[in-house]
Amino acid sequence: MDTRWLTPVERAAWVRLVAVVELLPGALDAQLREDSGLTHFEYFALAMLSEAPDRTLRMTALAQLSNATLPRLSHVAKRLEARGLLVREPCAEDRRATNARLTDEGWAKVVEAAPGHVANVRRHVVDALTGDQVRQLHEIGDALLSALDPDGRMTGLYEPGT
Amino acid sequence: MDTRWLTPVERAAWVRLVAVVELLPGALDAQLREDSGLTHFEYFALAMLSEAPDRTLRMTALAQLSNATLPRLSHVAKRLEARGLLVREPCAEDRRATNARLTDEGWAKVVEAAPGHVANVRRHVVDALTGDQVRQLHEIGDALLSALDPDGRMTGLYEPGT
DNA sequence: ACTCTTTAGTTGAAGCAACAACCAATTAGG
DNA sequence: CCTAATTGGTTGTTGCTTCAACTAAAGAGT
Incomplete structure (x- = not known):
């Protein structure tokens, strides 16, 4: 089968997306590690729990929300439990x-x-975009997730399309 | 200082971006690993070399292009060298x-x-978007990278703004 | 020339994450 | 019931990333 190579426009968009995907986790991790002694994964897991009814979730549900395997979550949960969180x-x-x-x-x-994390998100993402771009990013995110996460596991707590 | 929390619109866009950033690397890695026995990082490094003059780059330059620390690149290069690549x-x-x-x-x-990788990129990203969205993603990527990578190290081989 | 600092890269030990194997509890079939 | 298959989690290896220390070469100052 002949390969449909990327057009220059597509390639330009792709290169930028790859760079963002590569750089953003580091930026998130660094701030949370520095200011709160948490990795982004740990913060995310705690945040999911904080929004769940009774601040409680089944391990399996939490693993899906945070895109982790069950073994990984088990190890992390053991560490967080040892810290009393x-x-x-x-x-x-x-x-x-x-x-x-x-x-x-x-x-x-x-x-x-949370406040430091939100400030970091603003600095690196939200405040770097115009209002229109925020809305476009919303739409683009939905389109990408329909291919990457068709069952909506990661965005489970947030209704899609809003 | 009072925290400027995210508005619902901003939060929706952010949640989707986080999900994409979390899921995309896995999707890339899985296909390359399966079809070619390479991690995405290894593929990216080889691809950078393949486009460089004389297919040659200084270790430091390659590390910046691939957003790696020098020790990390050194280890990976040792493995790739052992495989004769x-x-x-x-x-x-x-x-x-x-x-x-x-x-x-x-x-x-x-x-x-390359062909399988490009097909995967199309499936997960490019073909999931309209032409307008591809252009918007280009702009949004530039905006985000101006905060995440102000020196343009990762996109070094591609002129910004095109 | 001789030191001191900076730059480039490698190496070895330590910490996570993935994978596999495993145990326990539930459900389904005969 | 009693076995078999499935689901939910935890526990050990294996491999890669990171961190810190080290070697070596280039440049700067005296």
Whole structure:
């Protein structure tokens, strides 16, 4: 089959997207690590818990929301539990399952970390764009996720298309 | 200082960008790993070399283009050299420096891997967007990189703004 | 010439993440 | 019921990234 190579316009857009995808995680990690002693993954997991009902999620659900494998989440949860930021307890309804629940300490940590994180997001992303571009990014994100995450697992807590 | 929280519109765009940034590397890695036995980082490094004059770049230059630390690149280069895809040789002009040069085998590897990679990029990104959105993504990428990569190190081989 | 600093790169140890193997609890089939 | 298959999680290796220390060459100052 003949390859449909990228046109110059497509290639230009692609090169920039790759650069952003490569650089953004580092920028996020660096600020959170520096200011709050959390990796972006840890912050994200805690933030998901903080917005969940009863600040509690099943390990499997949290793994999907944070795009992690279950083994990875298990290791991370063990570290966070050792730091007192969450607790794991067996689920009453299904005794195979484990519920991860944010402690008061963990909640306090999220509250402490959030302002700096939001400021960082503004600096690197939101405030670098015009209002129109923010809306375009919203649409583009939906289009890309329809191919990358057709089941909407990562964006589960946020209704799509809004 | 009072935190300027994200508006709903901003938050929606941000959530989608985070999801894309989280998912895209995995999608890229999986296809290249499966079809060509290369990580995305390895492919990217080889591709940069393949477009450089004489298929040769200084280690430092290649590290900047691929957003890698020098130690990381050194380890990866050692592995790629062991596989016969590139060679490292001391630089004549500056004997501290090392030049990485793509071998014929490495060139063949890039030629073999490129079509599948491009098809994957089309499937996950380019073909999921309208022509207008591709152009918008180009602009948005420039705006984000002006904050993330002000010196344009990663996009060094491609002139900005085109 | 001789030191001191900076630059370029490599190496070795330590920390995460992925994969695989495993155990426990639930569900389905005969 | 009693077995088999599936689901939910945890626990050990393997490989790559990162961090810190080290070698070596180039340049700067005296």
